[in-house]
Amino acid sequence: MNALHSSARSKPTDAVIASLSAELSGRYGDRVVTSVAVREQHGHSLTWVKNQPPDLVVYPRTTEEVSDIVKLCAAHEVPVIPFGAGTSLEGHINAPFGGVSVDVSLMKRIVAVHDEDLDCVVEPGVTRKELNESLRDKGLFFPIDPGADASIGGMVATRASGTNAVRYGTMKDVVLSLTVVLPDGEVMKTASRAKKSSAGYDLTHLFIGSEGTLGIITEITLKLHGIPEAISAGICPFPSVKAACDAVIMTIQSGIPVARIELLDEVQVRAVNLHSKLTLPESPLLLLEFHGSEAGVKEQAERFGEIAAEFDGGPFEWATKPEDRSRLWQARHDAYWAARGLRPGAQSVATDVCVPISRLAECVDETKRDILESGLIAPIVGHVGDGNFHVQPLVDTDDPAEVAVCEAFVDRLVRRALAMEGTCTGEHGVGQKKMKYLEIEHGTAALALMRILKQAVDPRNIMNPGKIVAL
Amino acid sequence: MNALHSSARSKPTDAVIASLSAELSGRYGDRVVTSVAVREQHGHSLTWVKNQPPDLVVYPRTTEEVSDIVKLCAAHEVPVIPFGAGTSLEGHINAPFGGVSVDVSLMKRIVAVHDEDLDCVVEPGVTRKELNESLRDKGLFFPIDPGADASIGGMVATRASGTNAVRYGTMKDVVLSLTVVLPDGEVMKTASRAKKSSAGYDLTHLFIGSEGTLGIITEITLKLHGIPEAISAGICPFPSVKAACDAVIMTIQSGIPVARIELLDEVQVRAVNLHSKLTLPESPLLLLEFHGSEAGVKEQAERFGEIAAEFDGGPFEWATKPEDRSRLWQARHDAYWAARGLRPGAQSVATDVCVPISRLAECVDETKRDILESGLIAPIVGHVGDGNFHVQPLVDTDDPAEVAVCEAFVDRLVRRALAMEGTCTGEHGVGQKKMKYLEIEHGTAALALMRILKQAVDPRNIMNPGKIVAL
Known part of the structure; x- marks a missing residue:
């Protein structure tokens, strides 16, 4: 299959934007915003890609309004960048070619x-x-x-x-x-x-x-x-990442329908302890949650405890009280912010890969060694039941040498995962930062097919250009 | 989006087929077959669409051979029809435009x-x-x-x-x-x-x-x-389809992780009893299976029994012995052949639709009334946990009047499901017989997009033409 490329875009001219802006303002009044602050807010997210603001931001209320806005943009061949909550991590909603950020935050029904x-x-x-x-x-x-x-x-x-x-x-x-x-x-x-x-x-x-x-x-x-009749949660420290992963593999093989099984490395545990004022054991740690009937949840937790012990994990500590459970999971959810606390002022480079679970321990261990050798501060958390883990280097982005070290580290991380039959991103997406890995991961023919699909559906290349496969 | 149509195909000429056949035979020897019997076997399946044989059948052994065969067919613009086990029901593997049936039955690694x-x-x-x-x-x-x-x-x-x-x-x-x-x-x-x-x-x-x-x-x-540690199965009769469906809805809402929950109407139960020499109660009947730990399976079955009783179902009879369980599910699996036994010599018109489960009882009841009014023999079995059910009219296809009655019945069945936010096929697929419903189900823009995808991926329209969206 020929590798059809969508033609690389250029930015729309000021005249085109002025004309489009006037048309949109005529229809949507103060729901069209061109202030620098709002544009910059929409030209970024939690990514470390530099801010790339759109030319204007519009806030539709209905599908029909979105349709109308897209038709106007299509007529002017102006990029359209859909915007949700701005929590993406790989530069998904930046506007490298300007255009219109379509912010759906008023569409909340x-x-x-x-x-x-x-x-x-x-x-x-x-x-x-x-x-x-x-x-x-x-x-x-x-x-x-x-x-x-x-x-x-x-x-x-x-x-x-x-x-x-x-x-x-x-x-x-x-x-x-x-x-x-x-x-x-x-x-x-x-x-x-x-x-x-x-x-x-x-x-x-x-x-x-x-x-x-x-x-x-x-x-x-x-x-x-x-909502499950019963929920219980717990933590279980392990002597090594390998031991924790082996326990996870056996848990899943045994058909225990664990609802959550999360790995934190000792660096991340320390960050969480500091941030959330907890005293979790600072070793590789699994956080677990079980959903089911009262009896079912109890049985699941007991069976997990036995498996953990087989791999020298433990003690497995339960938190059945809702407030303890909430505190634990809030701490897990705050892992991103906790990690940032390890180096205040630094930029967080949150990225993820995913490998078959049989390769996870090896992939995490090699990555931890790489972090040490690179001199980076980079906690790891993993959705270990899926083979998916996150690494979050904390980087002074004003220091080009440090940025280069981080870029090289992320590159090795991705290639390591790909070499283990994994993917360059388990859940964060491609955005701008992972585009270069699609061909290595999928091969030439599959990438060509993705381009063919993009070109067939969006022949003008106006939808969020500069992301995934379209330049 | 424009509704781009792939151009309607015509059959390849005899000269083209002769040339292709010679090339293929040169490479694959006796794995290229042109006998009428084998071609007819590949021009049909369990569908009631008339036999439409391919021009030849080839049996590749590897991906590389499939690639080579497809390249040859593409060069000659000859249709390629992939063939598996020939169990499809809506005319998926018939060859309305002739061409090459690529039978993968040697690819069994x-x-x-x-x-x-x-x-x-x-x-x-x-x-x-x-x-x-x-x-x-x-x-x-x-x-x-x-x-x-x-x-x-x-x-x-x-x-x-x-x-x-x-x-x-x-x-x-x-x-x-x-x-x-x-x-x-x-x-x-x-x-x-x-x-x-x-x-x-x-x-x-x-x-x-x-x-x-x-x-x-x-x-x-x-x-x-x-493989689950424990499996148990059981049957539970209900006074009506509605009562059975309501019990299913509550079972699923309660989070009981039932592995199988199948509805047979009284006509299908009678067919199964005759075919499999069973004495199941001839009323709407649920067949169930639970997977889990010993304790978990017991708890699931007990909770289901309580729910069934709430809807006047029962008695719920367990079959924990593997041989009883196998016998029960073998009977369910033989439902297709059992149904055919209700009218020996008739053609089976197996078709399916799927609706949101809240509409299932209504859809099945209306369909049963329609079957009665149409004078058809048509048992019903349903994957009721998914809102999916099968109707299997038994028709004398040599009687045009009867065929017309059946065609009209299937048409009403599909439109009934679509009117209830359902789909024209839950699991059988489109093949040839459901093509006409795609526009009603998906709308003009979505169907146009499907055509755009087909045309982008297969611009020559050689892959299984005459199915889904390509004429």
């Missing part, structure tokens, strides 16, 4: 909750915490939890996952259907609300993980779960 | 089983039973079970599911990666072996359910599960 079907329909600006707040009274919850209070639209777009993925899957497993505004402004639905279907190409998964490069997601139908 | 990662790599001709036989000694199993002993490649291509889907998902949930021969003969891999990834467009899901219209699947990496 929970359109429907279908209790009997265990699904709901939401707009993309709803965040995962907002959704769970609104579901609690119905005894339902949405399980995907990437830590950050990301928008549901953004989570779909990056194929996010997080701490619950080992049991509940990732965004690719929980989306039933999407409403999408295509690059020409047409509105379409990817699927019905049926729980499964074999009716044609899987358009839903085409857009999950497309990072805004194929269209803008304006409505999402999500699978939900009943 | 189990390339690797990774115990620690709970995955395996297989060739497409391996059937699900063969795979499970070979996994048993390792304590692992592959859960997707459509009843028929389909090939894994075919199951990927139709996005199959079956009786275990309520717990283990469908083919879309268990495929980690695919090796695919593209329509120009290039070979690519859709993903790494990592359990999750956010590295670019989801090529894996593009091919799952593509029914051979975008490429030929030559290797599949599948997620596996440990």
Whole structure:
């Protein structure tokens, strides 16, 4: 298959932007913003890619408005960058070619909750915490939890996952259907609300993980779960990363339906202890959570305890009280900020890879050795049930030598994961920083096919250009 | 988005086929077959679409051979129809435009089983039973079970599911990666072996359910599960379909991780009793299976029994002995053949739809009324945990009036499901018979996008033409 390249973009001219801005302002009034502060807020996220502000920001309220905005941008061939909560990590929503940031934060309706079907329909600006707040009274919850209070639209777009993925899957497993505004402004639905279907190409998964490069997601139908009757959590220290990983492998092989099983290395534990005022043992540590019936949760935890002991782990300490459990998981969720506390003022370079779980211990150990040898401060946390881990070097980005050391380290990290049949990103997405690894990971023919898809769906290359495969 | 149509195909000329046949025979000898019997066997399946034989059948042994064959066909612009076990139901592998049936039944290697990662790599001709036989000694199993002993490649291509889907998902949930021969003969891999990834467009899901219209699947990496410590099964009669469905909804809402929950209507129960020499109660009946620990399975079954009683179901009878359990599920798996026994000599018109579970009872009840009013014999079985059910009218296809009655009935069935936010097929696929419903189900823009994808990936329209979206 020929490697068709979308032609590299250039920025729209000032005249084009002025004309588009006038048209948009005429329709959307003060929901079109051009102030530097707002543009810079939209030209960045938690990424360490430098700020690349869009030319203007617009805040639609409905699918129809998004369609209208995209049609105007298409007519002017101006880039469109969908914006959710701005929590992405690899430069997904920066605007390297300027254009219009379409901020969906006003699209916050929970359109429907279908209790009997265990699904709901939401707009993309709803965040995962907002959704769970609104579901609690119905005894339902949405399980995907990437830590950050990301928008549901953004989570779909990056194929996010997080701490619950080992049991509940990732965004690719929980989306039933999407409403999408295509690059020409047409509105379409990817699927019905049926729980499964074999009716044609899987358009839903085409857009999950497309990072805004194929269209803008304006409505999402999500699978939900009943809140478990019982939840228990616990911690278990291990003498080594290898011992912890081996215990995880056996736990999963045994069919124990663990809901969360998270690894923190001793550097991350220290950071968490400092940040969250805890006294967790500063060794490789597993944080666990079990969901089920009272009896089921007890049985799961006991069986895990036995497995941990086989690998010299322990003591396995339970936290059945909701407040202890919340404190523990809040500490885990604050891991990103805790890590930053290890070197105040430094930029956080949060990145992730994922390998088959059989290779995880080896991959983490080699990475820890590399961190030491590179002289970096870089805590590690892992969604160890999935083989996915995060490394967060803390870098003085004003020091080019240090940046070079970090870049080289991340490059080795990714190549190490790829050599172990892994992926350059388990859940953060490609954005700008991982583009260069797609060909190594997928090979020439697969990358060419991705380009063919992009070009077929977005022939003008206006949707979030400069990300994934389109230059 | 413009509705780009691939141009309608015509059959290749005899001269083209003769030339291609000579080239293929030169390379593959007696693995190229042109006998009428073999061609007719490959021009059909369990579908009621009339036989449409390919011009020749070829049996490759490797990905490289598939690539070579596809390159030759592409050079001659001759249709390529991938063929697995021939168990599809909607005319997927018929050859309406002739061409080459690529039968992968010699590609039966189990390339690797990774115990620690709970995955395996297989060739497409391996059937699900063969795979499970070979996994048993390792304590692992592959859960997707459509009843028929389909090939894994075919199951990927139709996005199959079956009786275990309520717990283990469908083919879309268990495929980690695919090796695919593209329509120009290039070979690519859709993903790494990592359990999750956010590295670019989801090529894996593009091919799952593509029914051979975008490429030929030559290797599949599948997620596996440990064989549960304990399995129990049981049956539970209900006074009505509605009562049975309500019990299912509450079971799932309660988070009981039921592994199988199947509905048989009283017509199907009678057929099964006759065929399998059983004495099941001839009323709407749920067949259930629970997987877990000894204690967990017991708890699940007890809780289900309580729920069933709330909806006037029961008695719930257990079958814990493996031989009773096997007998029960063998009877369920034989439902297709049992149904045929209700009218020997008639053609079976097996079709399926899927609706949100909240609408299932209503959809099944209306369908049963319609069956009565139409004067058809048509048993119903349902993967009721998914809202998916099968209707199997038994029709004398030599009687045009009866065929017309059946066609009209299936049309009403599909439109009924679509009106209830459902899909025209939950697991059988589009093939030829459901093509006309794609626009009603998905809308003009989504169907146009499917056509754009097809045209981008297979611009010559050589891959299984006349299926899904390409004429």
